[in-house]
Amino acid sequence: MKHTISVLVENKAGVLARISGLFARRGFNIDSLAVGTTEDKNISRITLLVDGDDYIAEQVTKQLNKQIDVIKVRKLDQEEITRRELVLVKVKMSADQRGEIIDIVKIMQGEIVDISHTTLTVEMSDKPEKIDLLIDLLSPYNIVEVARTGTIALQKGAAIV
């Protein structure tokens, strides 16, 4: 099972190292980790996607809470959050494939952000499942590079972490 965990941390040197060290040490499997600043420049938000049962999710939450630099930890309910991930996909193609690829990108509501004689770079921001689908649809062509940001999430409505 996938759990989405939102963590507010002090924006200080060494915090990320501590947290990633903790995951490695305790054998937690992290699918994705996205980190960035927040509305407060002293606070960063880490969004984690953790694969595991409820025991693992609880252990991750507790071990994170134990960190001095961690201000808040919240396990987010999948149903109650808006999730987004950004991807860039570079596809190598022949001239006659270009039209098909552009069609796929249009349907998926992605965007072509770079083009050359032999390549196209597609950008898309959506739920991670949609990103997976885009990659799947492009896979018959020659995908040469993919960069994903990892999922970020916020609660729906007025709720905040």
Add this chain to the structure above:
Amino acid sequence: MITGAEAIVRCLENEGVEYIFGYPGATVCPLYDKLTKSSIKHILVRHEQHAGHEASGYARIKKRPGVCMTTSGPGATNLITALATAYMDSVPLVAFTGQVSSELLGRDVFQEADITGAAEPFTKYSYLVKNAADLPRIIKEAFHIASTGRPGPVLIDIPVNVQTDKLDFYQPEAVDLRGYKPTIKGHAGQIKRVLRAINNAQRPVICVGGGIFAAEGQKELQQFCESINIPVVSTMMGIGAIPTAHPLYMGMLGMHGKSIANRAIIDSDLLIIIGARVSDRAVLLPANVSKNTKIVHIDIDPAEIGKNLDTFIPVVGDAKEILRQVMEEEPEKKSVEWTDALKAAREMLTLDYEPRKAGINPKAFVHLLSRTLPDDHIYCADVGQNQIWSAGNCEVRTGRFLTSGGMGTMGYSIPAAIGAKLAAPDRAVVAVCGDGSFQMQMMELATICQNNVDVKIVVMKNNKLGLVKEIQRKSYKNNESAVDLTGSPDIVAIAAAYGIPGRRIDSMDAAEEAIAQMLGNKGVYLLECVVDENEPSM
């Protein structure tokens, strides 16, 4: 304006630090230079690992963070074992390490080691100080973090230029860490659930760990178990939480524990764990806990609850506070049958205190030693067979039993005893170690002599790494590999070389008189006890 080094010394004085255990080097020279002008006493160890252990022994008795200090690079890496040992046993330390000049950081210059990185898994928190002006706040925070919540070591790594940089000394009044607010009081609803669980239980048992000492809750624990008549077992770290001769105490549990203590756990229907980690070795749990046993787990560290054992009622907070809260609810006194049966079984246990054909009986010896020592003595046990002999047979009354429980670090007992003695100069302090572990710490005899530390040292000499030999006998068809200590020096002669009086005994006939002679000696003394190499741990 003052220098960073002066600021550090002033902060340490403000914290009431009496002793620093340390070893100098180039990158802490500015600090050592200012130290001579301070009232703080510096204890020069003979190896940095022991600086950490001495600070640990001091902290556990003084109930204040112990302070140690080393230079960068090898000085700092030599400290790591002591940090890890303190971390596993939740001992509050504030460790200072020198570091290369900040503009050189990350370039692998002479004696540069990423010590905050290397020690990360073994520290509660660490700082790499970039600006001298931050020192007063950081040091205040470090003492706060080390000593509150679940205590532990905090590392402050200070580049040499930060020690010479100037600052306007300003120290904030209070510590404000928004991510660190330990819970002290138990949740009222959980306390009620604990009360109901106790009232409904037929066969309750308390399992106490080292957390009770951190909370200074020994008195409350004794009141609690006596008032409702609940038997108590302990982990190795919990030995002495109530006097070992107390009628309700069933002994240490686990792999090397008392059968009656393990029996009590297996047969119980309610297990109240207080300040214990429920680790594999010490507790032999969770395998032995029946599915019908309800578990109450009281711990200041929420991350310990539910980690190794499914918990029925978790209670996060300070053990002493929570025991008080539960007692205020006036739980029912438990039936005498269960407790009496355990007490009777305990009486039936035969103690193996018979003399041996060759050498002393180490169990009988440590028993006699602890009984001869004053009630409030501090007993420091090392690691190996000697630790098991000590843990199972040493009598703790109002004193303390100090050992490296979580890490099992050989070479802990003598430095811990030095620290403990400096923390409590009026109490008798004894270190009991093996001949292997003695050789991991014997350089500290010089520290003892230089500072006139009155500790008594007992070395159990079996000429083997006894505990490993025993494992090889049981699990590796007696194929002894690398456990023979031939080549070791004459230990009494080693002591004599330091000017330390001592003697060797090889029979229980001499034990009583030898113990009297040792305890009667003013100042440090070493007693070597010859033990047969086939003497079992249990």
